[in-house]
Amino acid sequence: MTTMTETSARFREFKMPDVGEGLTEAEILKWYVQPGDTVTDGQVVCEVETAKAAVELPIPFDGVVHELRFPEGTTVDVGQVIIAVDVVPGGGEAAEPVAPAAAEPEPAAEPEAPKGRQPVLVGYGVAESSTKRRARKGTEPPAAAAAAAAAIQGELNGHATVAADVPAPTVGTVVPESRPLAKPPVRKLAKDLGIDLATVTPTGPGGIITREDVHAAAAPVPAPASVPTAPAAVAEAVAVPVAAAPVPGARETRIPVKGVRKAVAQAMVGSAFTAPHVTEFVTVDVTRMMKLVAELKEDKDMAGVRVNPLLIIAKALLVAIKRNPEVNAAWDEANQEIVQKHYVNLGIAAATPRGLIVPNIKDAHDKTLPQLAAALGELVTTAREGKTSPAAMAGGTVTITNVGVFGVDTGTPILNPGESAILAVGAIKLQPWVHKGKVKPRQVTTLALSFDHRLVDGELGSKVLADVAAILEQPKRLITWA
Structure with a gap:
């Protein structure tokens, strides 16, 4: 299955595919080819950003690039032609490819119904369709x-x-x-x-x-007295991307909300005003956990994987869910049912240049500690590179957000849509603590658990949070409770 059309025996067109999860549009971030370049079947020709992730698109045929239909930075609807390829280079004159929808001042005729629905494949897109255009009366000369x-x-x-x-x-x-x-x-x-x-x-x-x-x-145009440049130039400069420096003297900078940030904003609003959130807190001595982290770094069985406090916290949450399985559920509004999950897809909130994303580790409950460490490392690396796929962010059940890396003590996290709970981990700091009847400097952190009160009552939420805290305080419970 390929997302392309044949405009003649010589030219083929590649359409913006549906890269998964029923997305309707994507922004072209970068072209890797230019007109005149030779391409081969499976070669990545561009990188696009959907509402969930950045994805590289391979082209499904050989040829020479004839035309790029859209420049970088353009948001393109799924199904629109983005590149035309000459599959018979040097074959003589041939009809030019059909002009893209963008070249029409008015919408073209509705496309014909597809002959049959075919599976959507990541990178290859929706089923082919043909579009017939009718001539319009009264158009320009x-x-x-x-x-x-x-x-x-x-x-x-x-x-x-x-x-x-x-x-x-x-x-x-x-x-x-x-x-x-x-x-x-x-x-x-x-x-x-x-x-x-x-x-x-x-x-x-x-x-x-x-x-x-x-x-x-x-964009508002600043007064000429405060910005000694032409108004049109100022207005254009005000609407700069996030990474650009603000115009001196400008009072505002407007940034279009799109891609990952737009999707996250919509999801958070929906979650906050749909699921009744409750957040509970606990402060815990994690000195023993930090000692375990240091020991595991020297363990030969953990060689080649990254060991950090987040690994132990993730394992502690998985054990707490095993002891309190009712917390791992979802609310089915349409059927008015609570759906108990017998698996844990553990989400890890990650801040990236494109916005907050929450990829998850599939079937995290079945993984050993070394396997969990390897999965965490791969997840973080992929997120930092901006290569997280939409599939990696789908199907999460519970999430961990580590706000402690920013020096924050804790927070009241908003649930990832469709999930029952999210655990926020605060900064681990050396603080005075009563230990064995004496005040001593100990490693301390604060945990916050937000949960959907339709699914989780106060008792269940408290048990889960208390279990996580108890494991971090006495890590040997990872063995006795597992």
Whole structure:
């Protein structure tokens, strides 16, 4: 199964696939090929970011890149053509590939129904479909239409191009179309930001509204007295990405919410206002746990894996769940049922440059300590590299969030949607503590357990948190309770 269409015997098109979990769009982060490059079946041609993760897309056929339909930074709907490949290079003249949907000022005809639904494969996408376009009455003159189409196509390729023998329409050109010209991703951006495209001044070739035009319309323009630059330049600079430095004198910077951050925001709002959260706290002496961590680092059976406090805390939570299995459940609103899980997919909250993600270790309850350590190490490495797959973030049952790495004592974490509990681990600090009747310096931390009160009552939540604390205080319970 490939996500492509044949526009002639010579050209093939590769569409934006559904990379899993029913996602509807993705942003092109980086192209690894350019027009004229040779590609082979299975070669990664670009990296895209969905609402859950960054994914590399391999192309499923050989050929020479003829055209990149969208530049980097563009959000593309699933099913739109993103690249055209000449599969018979040097084969003579052939019909050009069908222009992308983005080149049409108005929507094309509805696509024909697919012949049959086929499985969605990560990296290869949805079933093929064909689209027929009908001619529209009362459209702009052929010369103006050709110039506009050429201008749009040039923008998609990363540069402006206009046919040499077709004059480009001037700013004052009157065309029957009253709808502003903009690509579908730009229209979506305007809708998200609450901007009426009719009020936006286009700066793109042929009168096309660009993403920068929308950002400029959404961003406030500082007074000339405080920013001695042209208003248009200031407005464009204000809408810079997160990593860019703010404009001197600007009072605000607007950043479009998309990708992972947008998905997390929606999920957290849904969780906070759906599941009744309860959070309990306990402060515990973890001096013995820290000694165990030091000993395990020297153990030959743990060679090659990373040993840290999070490993022991994860194992302690798994043991606590084994002793209190009712906590590992989900609420089925549609059927009004509590779904008891007989497995634990342990989520680990990870802060990444693209936002918070929560990949999980599948069947963590069945893993030995060395296996759990290896899985944790792989999870963290993959998250830092931005290579976590959507499948790795699906199906979690409980989660751990280690806010202690930021020097924070604890917090009141929000449940990952569909999960029953989340454990927050605070910073481990040397503090005065009463130990064997005397005040001594001990390693101490604070734990916070948030749980869904529809599933977990106060007694059950307290037992789980108390068990985790008891194991961290006396790690030998990992053996006696396991």
